[in-house]
Amino acid sequence: MKTLLKYTVVVIVSQLFQQCSFSQNNPSKNNSPTMDTTKKNNPVYSNIDTSKVTLTEEEWKKILPSDVFYIARQKGTERPGTSKFEYFKEIGTYYCAACGNALFKSDTKFESGCGWPSFYEPISKGSIIYTPDNTHGMQRTEVQCGRCKGHLGHVFDDGPPPTGLRYCINGVVLDFEKAKEAEKNYKEKPGQ
Numbered sequence: 126m127k128t129l130l131k132y133t134v135v136v137i138v139s140q141l142f143q144q145c146s147f148s149q150n151n152p153s154k155n156n157s158p159t160m161d162t163t164k165k166n167n168p169v170y171s172n173i174d175t176s177k178v179t180l181t182e183e184e185w186k187k188i189l190p191s192d193v194f195y196i197a198r199q200k201g202t203e204r205p206g207t208s209k210f211e212y213f214k215e216i217g218t219y220y221c222a223a224c225g226n227a228l229f230k231s232d233t234k235f236e237s238g239c240g241w242p243s244f245y246e247p248i249s250k251g252s253i254i255y256t257p258d259n260t261h262g263m264q265r266t267e268v269q270c271g272r273c274k275g276h277l278g279h280v281f282d283d284g285p286p287p288t289g290l291r292y293c294i295n296g297v298v299l300d301f302e303k304a305k306e307a308e309k310n311y312k313e314k315p316g317q
Contacts, residue, residue, distance in 0.1 A: 169224050171224070193222045196298045203296060206240045208297070214231075219244075220302065221273060221275055221298065221300070223298065224270060224272050227248045231301075235285055241295060244294065246292075253277070256268075266279060268280050275298060277295060278295050
């Protein structure tokens with residue numbers, strides 16, 4: 126009986142630690158975190174077009190880099206602590222790397238310590254879709270891009286005020302554009 130109780134406690138504790146850190150192995154041989162920032166092979170990528178994108182998985186596979194395809198279309202997870210955006214502090218906007226949809230402003234980003242970039246609020250109500258996720262023995266809420274339905278990560282209710290939410294997002298599926306005003310101010314500083 127004591128062994129069963131110990132086993133049960135270990136399983137529960139391990140699931141709590143895995144809540145946002147369940148990492149899957151990318152079946153792709155290309156594990157490079159680089160993204161196609163030119164977007165010249167992606168005809169649906171736009172930071173201003175908000176129309177819904179509906180492509181087949183084969184069409185997505187042709188236009189997305191393998192790491193973005195794996196996360197966005199196959200619901201993969203990047204290894205914790207590997208995102209270039211985890212401790213990124215630039216001022217600007219985060220976009221969906223698959224379609225260019227605006228997702229988060231940098232002033233809603235915070236350091237949660239979970240191993241992935243975290244935000245407490247999306248840029249708009251329509252920028253994110255919420256879907257129940259009961260995989261891996263857990264009950265979570267998946268967040269998808271509101272424009273292309275690409276997998277972004279999960280949202281949890283352990284974030285900071287004012288929302289109390291933590292959007293735990295795979296950095297591979299994020300693009301970033303520096304705020305024009307911040308860039309202008311930086312260039313105007315003396316000694317630059």
